[in-house]
Amino acid sequence: MTAIAVQAGLPETGPSPLIRARWAVSDTLTITRRNLIVWYRVPTYIFFSVIQPMIFVLMFRYVFGGAIPVSNRGGYVQFLLPGIIGQTAAFASFGTAIALAQELQKGVIDRLRSMPMARSAVLAGRLVADTVRMLITILIIVAVGYAVGFRFTNGVVPAVAMIVLATVFGLAICCIAAFTGLAIGDEESVQAFGMIWLFPLTFVSSAFVPISTMPGWLQAFANNQPVTYVINAMRALALGHIPVTANLLKSIVSLAAIFAVFAPLAVRAYKRAS
Amino acid sequence: MLGVIRGGMPLSQVIDGPAILAEGLAKSFGEVRALRGIDLAVPRGTVLGVLGPNGAGKTTAVRILTTLLLPDDGRAVIEGHDVRRNPAAVRRAIGLAGQSAAIQEELTGRENLEIVGRLYHLSWPDARARATELLEQFDLVDAADRQAKTYSGGMQRRLDLAASLVGRPKVLFLDEPTTGLDPRSRLGMWDVIRSLVADGTTIMLTTQYLDEADELADSIVVIDHGLVIARGTAEELKSQIGGDVLEFVVPERARTNDAVTAIKPLGEGEPHLDSDTGMVSVGVGSHGSDALIEAVRSLDAAGVVTHGLALRRPSLDDVFLALTGHSAEEDGEPGGRRRGRRTGKPAGGEPVKGRRGRAS
Numbered sequence: 124m125t126a127i128a129v130q131a132g133l134p135e136t137g138p139s140p141l142i143r144a145r146w147a148v149s150d151t152l153t154i155t156r157r158n159l160i161v162w163y164r165v166p167t168y169i170f171f172s173v174i175q176p177m178i179f180v181l182m183f184r185y186v187f188g189g190a191i192p193v194s195n196r197g198g199y200v201q202f203l204l205p206g207i208i209g210q211t212a213a214f215a216s217f218g219t220a221i222a223l224a225q226e227l228q229k230g231v232i233d234r235l236r237s238m239p240m241a242r243s244a245v246l247a248g249r250l251v252a253d254t255v256r257m258l259i260t261i262l263i264i265v266a267v268g269y270a271v272g273f274r275f276t277n278g279v280v281p282a283v284a285m286i287v288l289a290t291v292f293g294l295a296i297c298c299i300a301a302f303t304g305l306a307i308g309d310e311e312s313v314q315a316f317g318m319i320w321l322f323p324l325t326f327v328s329s330a331f332v333p334i335s336t337m338p339g340w341l342q343a344f345a346n347n348q349p350v351t352y353v354i355n356a357m358r359a360l361a362l363g364h365i366p367v368t369a370n371l372l373k374s375i376v377s378l379a380a381i382f383a384v385f386a387p388l389a390v391r392a393y394k395r396a397s
Numbered sequence: 398m399l400g401v402i403r404g405g406m407p408l409s410q411v412i413d414g415p416a417i418l419a420e421g422l423a424k425s426f427g428e429v430r431a432l433r434g435i436d437l438a439v440p441r442g443t444v445l446g447v448l449g450p451n452g453a454g455k456t457t458a459v460r461i462l463t464t465l466l467l468p469d470d471g472r473a474v475i476e477g478h479d480v481r482r483n484p485a486a487v488r489r490a491i492g493l494a495g496q497s498a499a500i501q502e503e504l505t506g507r508e509n510l511e512i513v514g515r516l517y518h519l520s521w522p523d524a525r526a527r528a529t530e531l532l533e534q535f536d537l538v539d540a541a542d543r544q545a546k547t548y549s550g551g552m553q554r555r556l557d558l559a560a561s562l563v564g565r566p567k568v569l570f571l572d573e574p575t576t577g578l579d580p581r582s583r584l585g586m587w588d589v590i591r592s593l594v595a596d597g598t599t600i601m602l603t604t605q606y607l608d609e610a611d612e613l614a615d616s617i618v619v620i621d622h623g624l625v626i627a628r629g630t631a632e633e634l635k636s637q638i639g640g641d642v643l644e645f646v647v648p649e650r651a652r653t654n655d656a657v658t659a660i661k662p663l664g665e666g667e668p669h670l671d672s673d674t675g676m677v678s679v680g681v682g683s684h685g686s687d688a689l690i691e692a693v694r695s696l697d698a699a700g701v702v703t704h705g706l707a708l709r710r711p712s713l714d715d716v717f718l719a720l721t722g723h724s725a726e727e728d729g730e731p732g733g734r735r736r737g738r739r740t741g742k743p744a745g746g747e748p749v750k751g752r753r754g755r756a757s
Contacts, residue, residue, distance in 0.1 A: 134736040137485055137486070148641055149518070150515075150516055153512055153515040153516055156512070157501060157504065157508075159513050160503065160504060160508065161501060161503040161504065164544070165503055165505040212437045225523070229499060230495045231499050231501070232559075233460075233493075233499065234493060234495060234499035234561075235516070236464075236465055237463045237464060237465060237488060237491065237493040238488060238513070238516055238517065238564070239485060239489045239517065240516040240517070240518075244516075297403075325493075362725055376665060378553070
């Protein structure tokens with residue numbers, strides 16, 4: 124039996140690069156929209172991204188705060204807010220990892236990959252939606268912070284810069300999480316794994332307590348890790364009486380490094396995901 | 398680029414070629430050889446049923462044909478587009494509905510379909526119109542604006558199938574579309590699939606159920622251990638088994654061999670003994686009721702007590718037994734991937750005693 128031998132497929136000119144680029148944007152927005160609808164319809168997700176950070180603010184402000192000595196002006200609430208915003212931005216990545224692992228497990232990603240949509244859109248749409256979600260959470264924390272005595276004391280532009288830095292930081296952590304979510308591909312393992320690296324990274328930092336209160340061997344780690352750089356920079360931007368340049372530079376360098384390593388890894392894991 | 402068609406074949410022949418063509422598809426996952434060279438050709442507007450136990454390679458084949466996986470070897474052409482060279486064109490031609498409903502449960506049925514429409518680059522009004530059309534076609538209008546998580550299993554599967562049709566695919570891949578559905582939903586799904594065929598869609602359907610392939614497929618291939626071990630119509634496959642099957646359980650394990658000996662003269666082939674369950678089965682051809690009476694007499698004479706002695710129509714398991722000498726459920730590993738059995742020769746009708754310890 125003679126097989127049908129088509130060397131190059133039927134004559135079909137695919138869509139032009141311009142149209143493909145437009146599709147990539149519109150597909151990303153469609154996926155973003157889908158993810159945001161899911162987010163606001165699931166009470167658990169709302170709890171973790173809205174209620175839990177509020178509880179953290181109140182707990183650290185009123186329960187632990189009194190026991191934590193800080194040297195900055197305005198006391199612990201001023202110290203706390205940038206830290207908690209940074210921690211919340213980092214923890215938003217749990218949502219990224221879990222959602223991607225779920226979609227992989229359920230076959231959603233397979234289905235989307237069998238469609239003529241932009242292949243980048245699933246990952247991009249996830250990250251855009253998670254960034255939006257993160258930004259909303261940060262604004263809520265700022266509002267709660269204002270209610271319990273926090274004030275930006277360095278002007279509007281640095282305040283906005285602080286929020287931008289927190290968001291970019293969160294996005295970088297989300298890239299790591301996207302990679303782990305797709306590479307591990309199992310919801311519960313992903314969650315457990317997230318705890319293992321994310322808890323030490325955020326709590327062994329300057330987020331909640333001054334590093335000088337930690338034992339020496341821990342200080343060595345806490346002083347030299349990206350979460351501390353970012354939160355110190357955020358604190359400097361928010362409060363104004365702390366030098367900002369060095370920490371901001373270290374933050375930018377370490378975030379750039381995270382993106383450079385984990386964005387390609389996440390893309391590769393997505394392409395391989397099955 | 399028409400000039401490069403090999404072998405001087407006229408273009409019409411290319412266009413009239415099969416909607417799905419696979420030649421020598423092979424794929425390994427590490428040590429596991431999921432596909433070991435399969436050939437398929439599905440003419441336009443027909444249904445191919447792909448039968449096989451869990452881990453036989455069905456899903457791997459579907460994943461290659463739908464561009465989700467690259468084959469290690471061989472080639473696949475869908476509607477004239479090579480999955481390797483032009484996956485984007487393949488994706489425009491196909492629809493895929495998987496065994497797990499790939500719908501977003503927190504979205505309503507309508508939203509799910511609209512979003513898929515947008516991802517097929519329909520305008521918003523067109524995506525809305527297409528969603529409405531499909532909701533009507535799949536009898537989901539009343540539930541259209543409820544979140545999909547409130548749907549029954551059958552409704553979710555229908556929505557999943559509707560989503561795979563948003564782009565009006567010429568070729569539809571259905572990967573175990575009724576696994577886990579209750580019988581009524583299953584029949585409903587069959588109706589839907591039949592109506593798609595009537596509209597001229599080419600369908601490749603994987604299933605573990607012989608009756609499903611029997612109902613829906615124009616032709617069937619049986620896959621086991623990554624190889625096509627039989628192909629033909631449902632009737633042709635069943636004739637390989639030879640009619641009805643007599644089966645019973647011997648509760649007293651020590652007596653199973655006596656039972657096998659007692660019924661051996663009745664069968665058309667050797668009786669099969671499942672040593673795990675104590676189930677004995679034997680093909681009895683077309684004279685089933687006579688064989689049933691005979692079996693009762695001989696088992697009684699041998700003094701063997703049995704449970705659930707009955708005649709039944711041949712199942713996929715019997716096809717497997719006849720074709721491979723092992724049953725469809727055997728050594729299918731959880732997760733759908735099984736360890737490669739290098740020796741799996743496509744032998745016919747060799748009876749097996751005991752489950753795993755087969756010297757081949």
